[in-house]
Amino acid sequence: MRKPAPLAFGHVSILHAIADGSRFGFDIMDATGFTSGTVYPALDKLESLGYVTSKWEDPRRARRDKRPPRRYFDLTDAGASALAAALTRYKNLKPVSLAAWRVRPSEG
């Protein structure tokens, strides 16, 4: 079986946000700082890859609270493994000196 390609940074951030407790689109946007036009397609993509699963809230419960039911996202086992592998990959990046460039404190 072919090894899956490493995840892009955006996808890793979204998986990380979900693992950290963000469960729906707007919450994930707040956690990652990405726009909605990035987060929602990425969630669909991650779901099609099997890294994320989504579940609609029980409509009866939502109706009782007089609000529309939400779609909640959760990590799958494959998603957790992919996130762990990506975090290890980032952690293993060798530190480099940025002294030759002008790095503003907010960017550093």
Next chain:
Amino acid sequence: MTLLLAVIDAGRWLAPPSRRREWRRQWRADIWHESRWLDREAPGIGPRATLVRRTAGALRHAFWLRLHVRSLEMITHDLRYGWRMMLRKPGFTAAAVLTLGLGIGANVTMFSWVDAMLRRQLNGVPGFSSSPRLRCR
């Protein structure tokens, strides 16, 4: 909030039919909850502007789905479109069918003739194998 929900209702036609209902339901629910949360926790024009910007991203999401969702429905749409076009231009359809028919017929005839006249006649002739592949020893 009503205006934003109206944007979602209007924008649902951008999403592919198989995902349209779910797309609309998800965005309406998320906007509704966010709007209520802003009313309670963060009143003011800034957070509202962010919500408007985020709602605009729904259209990008719908367009993304339109580009990436491949389903049986797209194949059936293509087939139905092709059938309609064929009925609309019968002259072109007849010419295409005739060309295909003649081309396929001529090829089948030619290869049948070659098969009958050349290959089968050589079966049993010393020096030629009877295998489907013609070989000379």
